[in-house]
Amino acid sequence: MKLYGIPKSFLVIACLMTFTFLVQAQTTAKEFVLVKPDQIVWGDAPAGVKSTVLYGDPSKPGMYVVRNIFPDGIMSTPHFHSEDRFVTVIKGTWHAGTDASWDPATTVGLPAGSMMFHPAGVVHFDGAIKGATEIQIIGMGPVSTTSIYPKEGRFGSPRKLN
DSSP: OTTTTTTHHHHHHHHHHHHHHHHHHHHHSOOOOOOOGGOOOOOEOGGGGGEEEEETTSSSSSSEEEEEEOOOOEEEOSESSSSSSEEEESSSSSEEEEHHHOGGGGOOEEEEOEEEEEOTTOOOHHHHHOOOOEEEEEEEEOOEEESSSGHHHHHHHOOOOO
């Protein structure tokens, strides 16, 4: 079939190419985001944990980047997240447990430069055992965290719970 003497298939391809160009133009027209260390504003979380959002907002749709600093001997209590997350160790050694025990003896130590994938819905706990540890978390929001032992709080000194 032809429209004004132009084959219909040609018109469909031309429309798709125009749409693709518009989508690409929109996605590449964003600004760069630069955050230097002296621009980071750290907030206080329970048990001396420091936290900052470098990009996005974990409570809203879209990508986010956060950093946390855990003081010596403080770990998150067993929990899980509603979305996948990628954790990179910036400084120190990050200790990760992949169960609900909160037993520091069951953790794996990840030195600076290591990365760990946290799948959505999988229980884990993590933090610093010896020396402060800084991590960076990248994920897609909105994300929620569900605690396995809410009475224990979000962070604290780990001990075997089960």
